[in-house]
Amino acid sequence: MGSRKIEDVMANSEQINPIEYGAVGDAKTVCTHAIQESIDRCAAVGGGIVCLPRGRYVTGTLFLKSGVTLDLEEDCILLGSTDLSHYRRAVPKTFRSYTDIYTEKSLIYAESEHDVAITGQGTIDGQGQEFSGPYLKRPYGIRFVTCTDVRVENVTLRNSAMWMQHYLACDRVTIRGIKVWNHSNINNDMIDIDGCHDVLITGCIGDSSDDGITIKSSCDRSCENVTVANCTVASHCSAIKCGTESNGGFKNIYITDCIVVPSKQRHVINGCHQGWAGLALEIVDGGTLDNVTADNITIDGSVAPIFMRLGDRGRPVGPDRSRPAIGSMRNIFLSNIKATGGNSLGCVIAGLEGNEIENVTMRDLDFSFKGGGTRQDITRCFTELPNDYPESVMFTKRVIGPIAEGDLEPDTFRLRGETCSMGRLPAYGLFFWHVKNVSLENISLSTLTPDERPAVIFEDAVGAVIDGQGADGHSKDLSKDILFVANNGI
Secondary structure: OOOOOHHHHHHOOEEEOHHHHOOOOEEEEEOHHHHHHHHHHHHHOOOEEEEEOOEEEEEOOEEOOOOEEEEEOOOEEEEEOOOHHHOOOOOOOOOOOHHHHOOOOEEEEEEOOEEEEEEEOOEEEOOHHHOOOOHHHOOEEEEEEOOEEEEEEOOEEEOOOOOOEEEEOOEEEEEEOOEEEEOOOOOOOOEEEEOOEEEEEEOOEEEEOOOOEEEEEOOOOOEEEEEEEOOEEEEOOEEEEEEEEEOOOEEEEEEEEEEEOOOOOOOOOOEOOOOOEEEEEEEOOOOEEEEEEEEEEEEEOOOEEEEEEEOOOOOOOOOOOOOOOOOEEEEEEEEEEEEEEEOOOOEEEEOEOOEOEEEEEEEEEEEEEOOOOOHHHHHOOOOOOOOOOOOOOOOOOEEEEEOOOOOOOOOEEEEOOEEEEOOOOOOOOEEEEEEEEEEEEEEEEEEOOOOOOOOEEEEEEEEEEEEOOOEOOOEOOHHHHEEEEOOOOO
16 A cells, blocks of 8 residues: 555544643653654554644654654644653664764654654754763754655754754655754754755755754765755854765755855854855765756855865765765856855865866856955965865864853854864965866956955866956956966866
């Protein structure tokens, strides 16, 4: 018997109130058994809706079942227990990924289920600030593994101890109209789509201390046919990102009509208040990134509006697997992107010698940066850093001391227990390094204060085509404000 559409299940479904099974919304009583019994009852009769009414319900791990919708009514808050013993061990039974070494706990978990949903006007609060220590001691908020026909709509998600949402090797996932606030712990991503096919993320609003909407592949399965549309994202790291894990690669990724804004959270756990990048595309653990489109994007305040990196961290899917070969990045199309409030860093698009980022088209971009660069910045030498973690400041950062309390000073950030300065790239706008077949069309780059660096640098580039204008403060024709270094076939 094939799986049923979630809408069909809801129209002809059993509706169960967990209060009838003993749930108490007093923010004290642990309701795990009552809510789980409600879910199990729905599944036993072929599917239904578990309707959790107004109240504050404490729970440990809940296992969502096929055909079941968990619906949180307005003013309903599902609170993750602060006692780790209330979270049952829940790990994928057969599907392997690098995330196997992460936490074995989740607040809401489903594996190999179909037609599952979390909906409503209520809130899920993981109370992540109450957890400390390594991954294993901090539960995910939501984790779905090898599920099909998944829907998460309209709910508010807050304060996970680990990633807020992890969708691993799932098919036909829709995440619509949710609100996420995630500033309670390290690794506080907003959404992680990992090795999934046919995904729609639309109308979502999120503010996270780690990465925002993250498309990754920590397994041998590619992430493909993913659409991110009409979302507003703030992040202290990368707002919208392909990576860091890239083993299975990315194919057919469409990012449209999105806005990146500054975070409302001033306290920084990791990263910086501005965020590393508005849009980050990364392949560092093997895999291929192919056919990525970002169109009609507005970016306000990110240190670097865009960041691309083809590297060689080479992390395998598991300890019994061999190190992956260097991957590839090709067929990237960026258009109609406006960015303001950028730092003085600039943007880097960097492959490796002999492993170039290929076939990149940038059209109708308007980027404004802080400026203030000097001629010394142009001639500064950079190390390739093929094995390093990819981030927009990876080539320029300098450690200045341990993490200090309080707000960060301008142009500094927190990273893995240290406070660092950002530095500057040799171009104030776009620095292309180890690339092939790049097309720039109608690109406008400007600085708020004078800057002695060129707008664009191509180093070790093959086949660059420049057609457009707009290097403010340097020349009216962008092609006259470009520095070419050690190139072939420009």
